[in-house]
Amino acid sequence: MNGMFAQVWALVRQVPPGRVTTYGDVARLLGNPRLSRAVGYAMHDAPGDVPCHRVVNREGGLSDAFQPMGKETHRILLEMEDVPFLMNGNVDLAACRWEPEMERLG
DNA sequence: AGTATGACATAGC
């Protein structure tokens, strides 16, 4: 529980529906911008209550190794939350990227 | 212990 995975999961759980965050952002929020890769590991071990589908890479691209299924499920889950996609099939980060400051402001 | 792996990110070319 004290591991960094739990920390990552806790953060990802704070991402509201319709918003997404990136591995790098999560890593930065944890205090180490270099932990972006470890964040991916945390996603692999993430329990079901963690909305790992709301985590995408810097380009807004989906993961090649999403657990339940491939990118297909990943995209479906995001679409269900009305997450905007770009023409290239990536998430529109500019429109739905989650920032912790938003939580404070309300 | 040390080596290998990887759901990323960045720098060069």
Place this chain on the structure above:
DNA sequence: AGCTATGCCATAC
């Protein structure tokens, strides 16, 4: 603008 190479660091074995 798109591809290749390198860095980085927590887990797994």
